[in-house]
Amino acid sequence: MTCCVSESERAEGRAVGITGDLRLIPNDVEVGALRAGAPVDRAQARKLLEVDDDVQLVVCCARLAHQKGQDVLLRAWPAVVAAEPQARLVLVGGGPDEEALRRQARGVEHVRFLGDAPRETSVAWMVASDVVTCPSRYEGMSLVPIEAGALGRVVVASDVEGVREGGWGPARVVVPVEDADALAGALHQVLADPAARAEAEAVAWACGDDLAQQPRAADRVLELYAELLGRA
Known part of the structure; x- marks a missing residue:
């Protein structure tokens, strides 16, 4: 699992060969x-x-x-x-x-x-x-x-x-x-x-x-950790 702060960063990661789940959680x-x-x-x-x-x-x-x-x-x-x-x-x-x-x-x-x-x-x-x-x-x-x-x-x-x-x-x-x-x-x-x-x-x-109405990045990161721990 790789966390990316922008779609551009995720695309760049794929371009240089990073595989797997590249999860987008934009900065806010x-x-x-x-x-x-x-x-x-x-x-x-x-x-x-x-x-x-x-x-x-x-x-x-x-x-x-x-x-x-x-x-x-x-x-x-x-x-x-x-x-x-x-x-x-x-x-x-x-x-x-x-x-x-x-x-x-x-x-x-x-x-x-x-x-x-x-x-x-x-x-x-x-x-x-x-x-x-x-x-x-x-x-x-x-x-x-x-x-x-x-x-x-x-x-x-x-x-x-x-x-x-x-x-x-x-x-x-x-x-x-x-x-x-x-x-x-x-x-x-x-x-x-x-x-x-x-x-x-x-x-x-x-x-x-x-x-201001969108989920905060910090909350989305916590949700991601919970998801990964659930998988484990």
């Missing part, structure tokens, strides 16, 4: 608790974080590491700022690549490194954002896009395992892995159309409502 988040611990809306979050209302805020919440692709995001960012001068990028998190990324960001406008932050701070930045971006090189099924969607935010993410799953519709914009130009274009497209973004945010919130 506890939507009710997530929302209860977050600011009530973007305005409140921005007041808390001292972000001006007219800023177009892009947030990346992830460990600063090669896997997470912040170097690709920094390559994309000058084109975003050139098209949207009010755009600001906040990188939430620390990690082994922080020094290298800070060096890469020298001379790049409107980039802020927040460093390691408590979970409630990361959540507040997501609520304050106009876009949450996840430029990873690989994942199983990342939790950040799920959290951001459940908080009613549009996600621009690279096309890694699990990112297309969950039925997020226009609230999930997917670009090729390591394609800085495509990433810049997608971020600009979302920032440049507030009306379409608001519609996508409503879709994201509704998808979060649906997710």
